[in-house]
Every structure is written in C-alpha cells, then in structure tokens.
Amino acid sequence: MKKSYLMIAISMTLVQGCYTAPPYQASSHVAVGYPGVSIGIHFSTYPDLVLIPGYPVYYAPRLDANYFFYDGLYWVFYSDNWYASSWYNGPWDWVGYYDVPVYILRVPVRYYRQPPPYFRGWRADAPPRWGDHWGREWEQRRSGWDRWESGYAPAPAPLPTYQRNYPGDRYPRAVEQQHTIRSEYYRYQPREPVTQQYFKPRVQQDQQRQLEQRQQEQRQLEQRQLEQRQQEQRQLEQRQLEQQRQLEQRQLEQRQQELQRQKELQRQQQLQRQQELQQQKELQQQKELQRQKELQQQDLERQRSQPEPRGRTNVPKTSPQDQAQKEEDARLEYERKKREDAQRYQDR
Numbered sequence: 060m061k062k063s064y065l066m067i068a069i070s071m072t073l074v075q076g077c078y079t080a081p082p083y084q085a086s087s088h089v090a091v092g093y094p095g096v097s098i099g100i101h102f103s104t105y106p107d108l109v110l111i112p113g114y115p116v117y118y119a120p121r122l123d124a125n126y127f128f129y130d131g132l133y134w135v136f137y138s139d140n141w142y143a144s145s146w147y148n149g150p151w152d153w154v155g156y157y158d159v160p161v162y163i164l165r166v167p168v169r170y171y172r173q174p175p176p177y178f179r180g181w182r183a184d185a186p187p188r189w190g191d192h193w194g195r196e197w198e199q200r201r202s203g204w205d206r207w208e209s210g211y212a213p214a215p216a217p218l219p220t221y222q223r224n225y226p227g228d229r230y231p232r233a234v235e236q237q238h239t240i241r242s243e244y245y246r247y248q249p250r251e252p253v254t255q256q257y258f259k260p261r262v263q264q265d266q267q268r269q270l271e272q273r274q275q276e277q278r279q280l281e282q283r284q285l286e287q288r289q290q291e292q293r294q295l296e297q298r299q300l301e302q303q304r305q306l307e308q309r310q311l312e313q314r315q316q317e318l319q320r321q322k323e324l325q326r327q328q329q330l331q332r333q334q335e336l337q338q339q340k341e342l343q344q345q346k347e348l349q350r351q352k353e354l355q356q357q358d359l360e361r362q363r364s365q366p367e368p369r370g371r372t373n374v375p376k377t378s379p380q381d382q383a384q385k386e387e388d389a390r391l392e393y394e395r396k397k398r399e400d401a402q403r404y405q406d407r
Contacts, residue, residue: 098137100124102148105223111170115215116162118170125171127163130254131216131247134163139175145257146237147222148230152257156193160251161204162212164189219245333404341397348393352386 108117108128117128125136132143135151141159142151168174169183181188186205190198221244231237249255359382 098135098142098149098151100126100135100137100149100151104226105147105220108218110215111166113212114162114166115213116166117215117218118166119172123172125173127166127170128218129160129163129216130251131219131245131249132254132257134159136171143253143257145219145241146231147219150232150234154253156189156197157200158253160253161201161207164201164204165207213250216247216249219247221245337400337404340400344393344397348389351389355385 102122106119106126107121109120110117115129119126127134127136132145133147135142135144141154141156141163143154144151165186167184168178168181168187171178171187177192178187189201189204219241221240225231225240231240249258
C-alpha cells in the first residue's frame with residue numbers, strides 16, 4: 060500500500076514539474092469529458108475523508124494526492140487538471156477549468172497533499188491563485204470565485220459510506236453498475252450543475268445526447284431547407300427579372316417596329332403626294348402644250364384664210380413638213396423638261 064502511494068506521488072511530481080496549463084475552449088454547457096481516464100488513483104479500500112473547517116469540502120489527509128469530496132462527487136487535482144467521479148476509485152472524468160465548482164477552487168493551499176510547484180510562495184490558508192495561473196480570460200469568466208463568507212457556505216453533502224462495502228475485487232468497474240448501486244443507497248440531490256449532470260443515469264445521458272444530436276440534425280436540416288428556399292427564391296427572382304427584361308425588350312422592339320412602320324407609311328404617303336403633284340404638273344404641261352398647238356393651228360388657219368395684200372412681196376408659206384417639224388420639236392422640248400423635273404425629284 061505505501062509502496063503504491065510512493066509510486067503515485069513520484070509520477071505526479073514528475074508530470075506536474077513539466078506540465079503547463081493547456082488552453083481551454085469554453086463551451087455552452089458543463090464540460091465533463093474523457094470518461095474513464097486513468098490518473099493513477101487506485102485504492103484498495105475506501106479512503107478516510109475529513110471535513111475542512113468552514114468549507115463544505117472533505118479532503119483525504121492520509122493520501123499523497125489532491126483528493127477531495129464535494130457535492131456528492133470525488134474530486135482530484137492531477138497534472139494541472141481537475142477530474143471527478145461518483146465512486147472513490149473512479150473511473151475519472153475530466154472537468155473543464157470554467158466548470159469546476161467554486162468551493163473546490165476555494166480550498167486553501169494547505170489541504171493539497173501534492174501541490175504543484177507553482178503553489179510555492181502562496182499563502183497556505185488562502186485558495187490557490189487560479190487567475191494568475193489560468194489567465195485573464197478565466198479570471199474574467201469566474202469573477203468573484205474567491206470572495207465569499209464562510210458563514211454562508213452550504214451544508215456539506217453526506218459521504219457515500221456505502222462504498223466501504225466495495226473494496227478490492229468487489230469494486231464495481233462498470234459505470235452502469237455504479238449508477239445502479241448509487242441510486243439504491245445514496246439519495247443526496249446535488250446542487251452544482253456539473254454534479255447534476257454527472258448524477259444523471261447513463262441512460263438519461265445517452266438519451267440527452269441523442270436528443271441533442273437529433274436537435275442538432277433538425278437545426279442542420281432546417282438550415283439546409285432555409286438555404287434551399289432562399290436559393291429557390293433567388294432563382295425565382297432571377298427568372299422573374301429575366302422575364303421582365305425579355306418583356307421590356309419585346310416591348311422596345313415592338314415600339315421600334317411601330318415607329319419604323321410609321322416612318323415607312325409617312326415616306327410612302329409623301330412619295331404618293333409627290334407623285335400626284337408630278338402628275339398634276341405633267342397634266343398642266345400637257346394642257347399647256349395642247350393649248351399652244353391649238354393656238355398655232357388657229358394662227359395657221361387664219362393665215363391661210365386671209366388673201367395676200369397687193370403690192371407686197373410674197374411671204375413664203377409654211378409647208379406641212381415644216382409645221383410637223385415644229386410640232387416634233389415642241390414635243391421633244393416637253394419630254395426634255397419632263398425628264399429634268401423627274402431627275403430633280405429623285406435628287407431630293
């Protein structure tokens with residue numbers, strides 16, 4: 060027995076001398092993990108526990124270990140970490156720095172049977188300076204942990220002395236068996252959240268984990284559905300926007316086509332008016348030419364009908380051929396003017 064205690068003390072000293080506190084990731088729930096961790100605590104019988112004066116915490120004065128009992132759980136400070144168990148010999152579960160109960164943290168230095176090297180120089184009747192060791196963030200998160208009045212401390216939890224009946228080989232190693240025995244002989248209701256979680260039956264813990272897992276899966280499913288709906292909504296908005304653009308494009312094309320048709324209609328109407336004006340002009344020219352012909356014919360007939368005056372030289376008469384030539388020249392002149400007018404119209 061003494062030899063095993065000596066080996067435990069030597070191993071703890073060697074580990075503590077080279078260990079520094081690892082960073083702790085804060086969680087939204089009580090951090091209890093690493094079930095069944097071996098920390099070198101192996102007792103053949105139930106240890107003797109003594110109540111610390113003014114504190115609701117027990118310690119083991121005859122063990123070479125930082126071994127305590129509080130709120131229905133055994134607590135061990137080993138290798139700069141805290142571990143808890145509902146049975147005196149484990150298995151031990153790691154507890155995060157932010158979740159260790161304040162009354163465990165307030166235990167004075169003198170009750171640590173294997174204090175780490177950085178405890179040296181600290182007051183023996185005061186709690187360890189956890190804020191100096193674990194950092195500013197821990198100090199801010201656990202603000203006020205070292206301020207309390209001993210007269211207002213809660214009553215200590217009763218010791219689970221029924222465990223004296225399970226020394227050596229009779230010690231239950233299965234966690235389910237430990238829970239069954241404890242629920243039969245130990246009726247204490249814990250007050251600390253970490254202890255309450257620890258005291259839940261393993262079935263309840265599994266159910267709780269399954270419930271949390273289902274809730275997480277449900278949240279993930281809802282998140283995926285939300286993202287899918289948002290994506291579908293974005294796609295719908297894009298399709299609507301594209302349809303709106305296409306509609307506006309068609310309307311623009313229709314307006315352009317309508318404007319083009321109007322322009323073409325106006326051009327045709329203008330061309331038709333110009334053609335009508337040209338036809339009217341040609342008709343007037345034809346009438347004017349016809350009138351000139353008629354006048355010329357009348358003059359010719361008058362000349363033929365009048366007798367030649369006496370004593371006057373004979374005026375040569377215009378032959379029919381000359382008259383025809385004149386008419387042909389007049390017609391050619393008319394055609395030339397007509398072509399010139401048409402050319403000027405096309406040039407415009």
